[in-house]
Amino acid sequence: MLRLLIHSLAKEFYQQHAGFFLVGIYILFGVVEPSQLIGYQKALLLAGISSPYGMMVVFVSWLLYTIKVHFFIKQRLELVKYNFIKEIGGLKKNVQLKLWLKLYFVILLPIFIYVLLLIGLSFQHHLFTSVISIIAVFSALTSSLVWFTYQSVTFSFLNQKKKQLSIGIKIRKPFFSWPLFYLFNGQPLMLFMCKVLSLAFFKSMLWMFADVGNDIRILLIALLASVLCHAVLMFTLLKFETEYLNFGKGLPISIWKRLRNWILVFGIILVPEWILLITASHYDLYSIGNGFLFGLAGLFFLLTILYVVKLNMDNYLKWLLFFFFIVMWAILANYYLSFSLILLASCKIYYLIMFDKTDLKVGGI
Amino acid sequence: MLKLTNINKKYGNLEVLNFSEWEIQTGIHWLKGGNGTGKSTLFRIISGQIPFKGEVELNGISLTKEPIKFRSKTSFAEAEPQYPLFITGNELVKFYIEARKAEKKQAEELAHYFEMESFLKNKIGSYSSGMLKKLSLICAFIGNPDLYVLDEPLITIDIASADKLYKLIQEKILQGKGILLSSHQEVSKDKLRLDTVFQIVDKQIVKI
Numbered sequence: 001m002l003r004l005l006i007h008s009l010a011k012e013f014y015q016q017h018a019g020f021f022l023v024g025i026y027i028l029f030g031v032v033e034p035s036q037l038i039g040y041q042k043a044l045l046l047a048g049i050s051s052p053y054g055m056m057v058v059f060v061s062w063l064l065y066t067i068k069v070h071f072f073i074k075q076r077l078e079l080v081k082y083n084f085i086k087e088i089g090g091l092k093k094n095v096q097l098k099l100w101l102k103l104y105f106v107i108l109l110p111i112f113i114y115v116l117l118l119i120g121l122s123f124q125h126h127l128f129t130s131v132i133s134i135i136a137v138f139s140a141l142t143s144s145l146v147w148f149t150y151q152s153v154t155f156s157f158l159n160q161k162k163k164q165l166s167i168g169i170k171i172r173k174p175f176f177s178w179p180l181f182y183l184f185n186g187q188p189l190m191l192f193m194c195k196v197l198s199l200a201f202f203k204s205m206l207w208m209f210a211d212v213g214n215d216i217r218i219l220l221i222a223l224l225a226s227v228l229c230h231a232v233l234m235f236t237l238l239k240f241e242t243e244y245l246n247f248g249k250g251l252p253i254s255i256w257k258r259l260r261n262w263i264l265v266f267g268i269i270l271v272p273e274w275i276l277l278i279t280a281s282h283y284d285l286y287s288i289g290n291g292f293l294f295g296l297a298g299l300f301f302l303l304t305i306l307y308v309v310k311l312n313m314d315n316y317l318k319w320l321l322f323f324f325f326i327v328m329w330a331i332l333a334n335y336y337l338s339f340s341l342i343l344l345a346s347c348k349i350y351y352l353i354m355f356d357k358t359d360l361k362v363g364g365i
Numbered sequence: 366m367l368k369l370t371n372i373n374k375k376y377g378n379l380e381v382l383n384f385s386e387w388e389i390q391t392g393i394h395w396l397k398g399g400n401g402t403g404k405s406t407l408f409r410i411i412s413g414q415i416p417f418k419g420e421v422e423l424n425g426i427s428l429t430k431e432p433i434k435f436r437s438k439t440s441f442a443e444a445e446p447q448y449p450l451f452i453t454g455n456e457l458v459k460f461y462i463e464a465r466k467a468e469k470k471q472a473e474e475l476a477h478y479f480e481m482e483s484f485l486k487n488k489i490g491s492y493s494s495g496m497l498k499k500l501s502l503i504c505a506f507i508g509n510p511d512l513y514v515l516d517e518p519l520i521t522i523d524i525a526s527a528d529k530l531y532k533l534i535q536e537k538i539l540q541g542k543g544i545l546l547s548s549h550q551e552v553s554k555d556k557l558r559l560d561t562v563f564q565i566v567d568k569q570i571v572k573i
Contacts, residue, residue, distance in 0.1 A: 175460055178449050185451040244449045247504075250412040251464040252437035356432060359415040 001088070002102050008082070010106045013072055015313040018320055019231030021110070023201050026225075026324070027208070042121070045114075049122050049130040058118070059137050062111055064196065066141045069107050071189045073149055089154045096154065100146040108142060175248075176261035180268060182240045183233070194233045195272055201225035202276050216287045219280055220294050220331045224324070226273045227298035231320055234302040237265070239311060242360040255355055259348065266299040290337055297344040298327070304347040307358055366390045366543050367411065367512055372419035374406055381406050382417075383568040389545065392560030393538060396547040397573075402565040404547040405444060408516045411545070412441030423512055437465070442505035444517035444547075446497055450490030454500050458485060458507070465508030475503045478529060494521040502530060506537075513537060515546040531556040 014021070032040045048058040076082050088096055105112065115138050122130040173181055183191045205222035212218055273295060281287035301323060309315035330339035367389050374382040381403040396404050409415045413428050413436050421428040421435075428435040448457055458472045476482045479499045484492065492500065498521045505513060513534075519527050534544050534557060546552075552559060562573045 173452060173456055175463075178452065181451055182449060240449075244447050246414065247441075247443065247446065247448065247501075248464075249414045250436060250439070250441040251461070252433045253464055254433055356413070357416045361415070 002099060005085070005099070005103045006106055009073060009076055009085075010103060012076070012313070013069065013107055015317060016072070016232045016235065017068075018317040019228035020197055022320060022324055023225045023228050024110075027201075027204060045117055045121050046125070049118055049127050049134075050125070055130065055133060058114075059133075062137065062141060064193070065111060066108075066145060068193050069104070070145055070148060071193070073145075074152065075187075075190070077149075077152060086153060093150070093154075096150050097146055100149045101142070104142055104145045104149075108145075111138065176264050177268075178245065179237045179240055179265050182244070183237070183269075186240075187236060190233065190236065194229055198226040198229035199272055199276065201229055202273060206280055214282070214284075216281075216284075216290060217331050217334070217336065219277060219287055219291055220336050221328070222280070223273065223277065223291055223295050224298065224327050224331065226270075227295060227302070228320065228324065230269070230299060231302055231316070233269070234299060235306060235311070235313070235316065238303060238306045238360070242311070246361055255352055258355065259351055262300070262303065262351075263296060266296050270295050270299065290340065293340040293344065294336060297340045297347065300347040300351075301343055304350050307350070307354060307360070310358065311360055366424060367545070368420075368422045369411070370420040370422075372410065372417060372421075374403075374410060374415075374417045380568060382410075382565070384570055387570045389543065389561065391538070391541055391543045393534060393544045393546070393557060395552050395559050395562045396545065396565070396570075397549075397562060398547075398564050398566075399549070403568065404565060405516055407565065407570070408441065408514050408545070408547065411512075412436075412439055412514055414441070437508075438511045439514060440465075440505045440508065440510040440512070441514045442501045442516060442518060444520065446501035448489050448497070448500070451488060453488050454481065454485035454492070457489065457500065457504065461504045461507045465510075467508040472503065472507050475506050478533070479503055479526060495523060495526070498522050499526060506533060510542075512543040512545065515544065517547055517549065519548055519550055519552075528556065 028041070028044070029037060048054045077085060088099065091099070115134055118134050119131050122128070122134065202222045202225060205225050206218065209215075209218040209221070274292065277291040277295075278288055281291065302320075305316055305319040305323070309319065327339070330336055369387045370385070372382055372384055372387070373380070396407070398404055406415070410417045411421060411428075413421075413432055423435055423438050426435045426438060458476070461467070462469055462472055473482075476485055479502065481496065481499050481503060484496055485500075489497065489500070498518075502515075502518060502522075505515065518530055522530070531553070534546075537544060563570050564573055565571070
């Protein structure tokens with residue numbers, strides 16, 4: 001049973017957060033020379049355990065990760081395709097708790113590795129309070145996840161229907177905005193976490209390269225991190241379009257209008273990032289223009305990959321990796337403007353040609 | 366009216382349809398057959414929803430060459446319609462009115478006809494499967510297409526609504542339209558005068 005849970009829930013979690021892990025790996029391993037890597041890692045870990053402020057940063061990041069995991073699992077358990085998991089509710093309490101603990105151990109593995117490293121380093125530097133805090137916080141987070149999942153699987157019949165929040169104002173919803181309303185209504189936590197991570201990564205990149213000074217490339221690397229944080233969001237949006245807006249394919253709507261709708265959606269989704277970009281660029285129009293172009297091209301490319309791989313997550317990840325390296329090269333080599341233009345034009349051409357030739361909907365022979 | 370030539374449709378390695386020619390004129394045409402025979406696939410091809418090999422023409426308008434014009438002349442109601450749950454029935458109907466450049470009055474009359482007026486202000490997420498089906502039928506009859514493609518229009522709707530649908534289909538036939546429908550259930554011959562009955566046998570469309 002554990003194998004099935006790992007193959008379904010854990011695998012899907014790692015797949016859906018590939019963009020996030022990619023940026024994380026880059027921050028942890030990709031920003032320094034290989035010869036300085038161990039020293040850099042040690043310095044990062046020490047910064048995390050040697051002061052209450054550092055510990056707080058570490059614990060808050062773990063908490064965010066845990067919240068993300070919790071809502072991911074919660075959402076999956078609400079889906080019809082995961083109804084089989086409700087069978088677990090018939091097992092004995094301790095068997096269930098052990099099962100969930102093992103699953104969360106797999107999902108929390110990236111944190112667990114750092115827990116071990118931090119504990120080892122704390123012992124080395126006689127920081128025993130840090131050891132206790134690390135163990136206590138990590139245990140509390142894991143136990144909470146296990147307990148909440150146990151409760152929701154075993155007592156799912158007690159769940160009350162969510163009350164719809166209504167403020168009595170009727171907002172007109174033009175067709176192009178339906179994917180956005182879907183995010184706000186159907187996936188608010190995913191949207192929130194995506195934005196928090198995106199903005200955090202954007203800021204982290206700026207801080208990391210603060211010594212470089214005013215360089216447009218830093219802004220674009222920060223935007224790249226933000227774009228990659230939207231990998232799952234883009235997957236969700238296209239999935240929504242495929243499942244719920246498929247009827248629109250039979251209507252006389254021009255391909256240009258459909259294309260314009262996507263660009264509008266990208267532009268609105270990235271509003272928080274645009275604000276950060278504008279302020280971080282010190283209102284330099286060239287940087288802002290390049291940032292806008294790059295951000296739109298980046299999200300459009302994610303959409304295009306999803307079309308190419310027909311919503312296959314495994315293949316999507318491979319493309320993300322490829323995208324990350326190519327973009328980093330283009331930015332660092334100062335080819336960002338031509339790269340963004342070529343990317344945007346290629347994605348546009350692909351969409352115009354392939355929209356009618358691609359069937360993303362599965363089933364229903 | 367509708368002409369399909371050299372049609373080939375595969376899902377991966379699974380070939381679902383493969384025939385050289387199929388043509389229908391105005392009138393009511395019933396496509397019968399069990400699950401998995403390719404009825405929905407054929408309907409989705411005709412409505413321009415999925416890619417395929419071959420040519421589909423409606424009154425000389427080619428789907429591949431003039432997709433927008435073609436789509437404005439056909440209307441498709443899916444067997445199991447899916448719409449965003451957070452929008453209201455009214456919002457969906459308005460979208461269809463805009464897309465099909467139809468009159469608001471026509472949509473209001475259809476909503477009244479299918480006794481859905483009072484539900485259209487509610488979010489689609491609150492609809493029963495029968496209401497959802499009726500909403501999809503209202504949307505399908507908005508505008509003035511030449512061909513109506515109705516995939517399993519009778520499932521989940523009550524007998525009274527089915528009778529109303531039969532009447533509406535007869536009205537459209539008097540206006541010179543074409544109706545292509547599929548159904549697992551036997552279509553009542555007292556209520557609907559079928560012009561032809563087809564079946565998909567071994568990837569081919571056969572007239573019965």
